[in-house]
Amino acid sequence: MSDQKAVSREDVLKMAGLSRLQPTGEERELFARQFRDILGYMDILAAVDTEGVEPLYSVALHGGILRDDAAAAGLSREEALANAPLRNGECFVVPRIV
Amino acid sequence: MTDICSLTLDAAAEALQKKELGAEEVAGACLDRIARTEPKISALLRTDGEKARARARELDKIGPDPSMPLFGVPVTIKDAICTRGLATTAASRMLEGFNPVFDAFAVEKLRAAGAVILGKTNMDEFAMGSTTENSAFQITRNPWNTDKVPGGSSGGSAASVTAGQCFASLGSDTGGSIRQPASLCGCVGLKPTYGRVSRYGLIAYGSSLDQIGPLTRSVADCARVFEVIAGHDRRDATSDPRPAGGYVAALDGKTLGGARLGLPKEFFGEGASVEVRAACAAALRAAESLGAELVEVSLPHTGAAVATYYIIAMAEASSNLARFDGVRYGRRAEGARNLEELYARSRSEGFGAEVKRRIMLGAYVLSAGYYDAYYRKAAQVRRLIRDEYLAALERCDVICAPVSPETAWDVGTHSADPLRMYLMDAYTLSLNLAGLPGLALPVGKGAESGMPVGMQLVGRAFGEAELLAYGHALERALPGIGVPAL
Numbered sequence A: 001m002s003d004q005k006a007v008s009r010e011d012v013l014k015m016a017g018l019s020r021l022q023p024t025g026e027e028r029e030l031f032a033r034q035f036r037d038i039l040g041y042m043d044i045l046a047a048v049d050t051e052g053v054e055p056l057y058s059v060a061l062h063g064g065i066l067r068d069d070a071a072a073a074g075l076s077r078e079e080a081l082a083n084a085p086l087r088n089g090e091c092f093v094v095p096r097i098v
Numbered sequence B: 001m002t003d004i005c006s007l008t009l010d011a012a013a014e015a016l017q018k019k020e021l022g023a024e025e026v027a028g029a030c031l032d033r034i035a036r037t038e039p040k041i042s043a044l045l046r047t048d049g050e051k052a053r054a055r056a057r058e059l060d061k062i063g064p065d066p067s068m069p070l071f072g073v074p075v076t077i078k079d080a081i082c083t084r085g086l087a088t089t090a091a092s093r094m095l096e097g098f099n100p101v102f103d104a105f106a107v108e109k110l111r112a113a114g115a116v117i118l119g120k121t122n123m124d125e126f127a128m129g130s131t132t133e134n135s136a137f138q139i140t141r142n143p144w145n146t147d148k149v150p151g152g153s154s155g156g157s158a159a160s161v162t163a164g165q166c167f168a169s170l171g172s173d174t175g176g177s178i179r180q181p182a183s184l185c186g187c188v189g190l191k192p193t194y195g196r197v198s199r200y201g202l203i204a205y206g207s208s209l210d211q212i213g214p215l216t217r218s219v220a221d222c223a224r225v226f227e228v229i230a231g232h233d234r235r236d237a238t239s240d241p242r243p244a245g246g247y248v249a250a251l252d253g254k255t256l257g258g259a260r261l262g263l264p265k266e267f268f269g270e271g272a273s274v275e276v277r278a279a280c281a282a283a284l285r286a287a288e289s290l291g292a293e294l295v296e297v298s299l300p301h302t303g304a305a306v307a308t309y310y311i312i313a314m315a316e317a318s319s320n321l322a323r324f325d326g327v328r329y330g331r332r333a334e335g336a337r338n339l340e341e342l343y344a345r346s347r348s349e350g351f352g353a354e355v356k357r358r359i360m361l362g363a364y365v366l367s368a369g370y371y372d373a374y375y376r377k378a379a380q381v382r383r384l385i386r387d388e389y390l391a392a393l394e395r396c397d398v399i400c401a402p403v404s405p406e407t408a409w410d411v412g413t414h415s416a417d418p419l420r421m422y423l424m425d426a427y428t429l430s431l432n433l434a435g436l437p438g439l440a441l442p443v444g445k446g447a448e449s450g451m452p453v454g455m456q457l458v459g460r461a462f463g464e465a466e467l468l469a470y471g472h473a474l475e476r477a478l479p480g481i482g483v484p485a486l
Helices: A010-018 A025-047 A077-081 B009-017 B023-041 B049-061 B105-112 B153-162 B178-184 B221-227 B274-287 B302-324 B339-350 B353-365 B370-394 B420-425 B430-432 B466-476
Strands: B044-047 B074-078 B116-122 B168-174 B188-191 B211-215 B260-264 B293-297 B400-403 B440-446 B452-458
Touching: A010 A025, A010 B153, A010 B168, A010 B353, A025 B274, A025 B302, A025 B370, B009 B023, B009 B221, B023 B044, B023 B049, B023 B074, B023 B116, B044 B153, B044 B274, B049 B116, B049 B420, B074 B153, B105 B168, B105 B221, B116 B153, B153 B168, B153 B178, B153 B211, B168 B221, B178 B188, B178 B440, B178 B452, B188 B221, B188 B353, B188 B466, B211 B221, B221 B440, B221 B466, B260 B274, B260 B370, B274 B293, B274 B400, B274 B440, B274 B452, B274 B466, B302 B353, B302 B370, B302 B420, B302 B430, B353 B370, B370 B400, B370 B430, B440 B466, B452 B466
Parallel strands: B074 B116, B074 B168, B260 B293, B260 B400
Antiparallel strands: B044 B116, B168 B211, B188 B211, B188 B440, B400 B452, B440 B452
16 A cells, blocks of 8 residues: 555646636645555555456446337436526526527 | 333234234333333434324224234434424434425335334434534433443434334434444344435435434344335436335245355454454354354455545535535525525534534535546545445355444544544445445443444345345344343
């Protein structure tokens, strides 16, 4: 287990940007320290020999079943909008884009 | 007559079918029990007593029906599982007030089977945690000792079942979130084979790992609930089409005589506390005395499982939780000037620290330059871990291992050190990587702590009938741990 992994506050900011998050200064400090520990621990995997091993992304044992390409009833507009924090009756409302 | 709330689900369901008990009477008893125990354990985020009583009255009017195996049986549901008309928040400020417009598949099945939903159970926010301390709303206490955590993330479900508030609860298990709280609270919990229970309506955390499953006070009760919720659902592409069922009928189909119990040597080493090892060893001796054969097996990559799991779970979480944008549902920051700011501020306000950590680390391990070293590498090790389980299961009928390296610890013990907390999941999470079913059941109490110790039985994919039957046999071979005084 290595704790040498360098994770700077700038790295944390980059990760936050990818995640659409805005950590506070205090969080940046704390996360940088915690991410150093956690990513340092993850380095344990570098020692595992995976030469020629096919990655396993899903453990589903059937081939994946696609539904028929047929129209079916989904949520009504009212249902789809029911939990929207801001709506204008017919649509979700977002800040002006253009 | 015995206190209704201390009956097994099996006994209550039978009494309800025979009209010896009425649905309203049983729901009322559970709601009273909730009112008495909640001030001590805080297992529930919300109850809907009025709706529950109304549903129970309706059932009493229809009358018992053998095609409704859970007729009048009160249950609680983890707050990560959508319930139509009953707010569902995943214990996050992000989803405060979210009112699902549909039921999860497993909830639909429970309702159709006649179950009465009493309320939603507390959990770690978005199922990220192992103590239920990461809930944005409250800390749930262990019914055996309220200074201790109930485990997590389905800690509210385990505490609710153990305290007799309900006869069963639905939880979800991504890395141990059903089995570990069941173990820490001394109840039974089943993590089904990946694909056996539809994930439709489960608020996603790690989609290649998540499964919904029951928590109950006995293995037979667990089989009854599982029988209802297992099965194919077209709305979840990973739901397996093979037929499900027969779990209750198969319960008496196995004895421990001649059973080969596989003991992975990596799980019985120094990592587990002395009292956990001792309680598991006593259970295994009991099995042996009934004719079971103990076989040593090996899962050599166990030491890499925690890192593998967390990389994959965080990567999937970062993708799944991208949907919380402040637009379609959930929290929305006030006064954002543009879309980018709306996203970032809504998410920063809505998510707690552990959720932020996992999203950010997940984005990191998937990002250009790090993907191969972390995510792809973890997926490769995942295959090694899965293949080792399959090889070990060639040599035995069922694998036995402790669930948690320690019995329930004090509230606040590890909450400042996330890595230390992740390491506590070492015995449960490899099963999710392998997609196999695991049944946790109480095997005794720790000699030092007096708190419950759980053991998990691991079976072959879709081998739940066999697994539950072995669990049932083992449960009968043990003296039981009693019930907490609350």
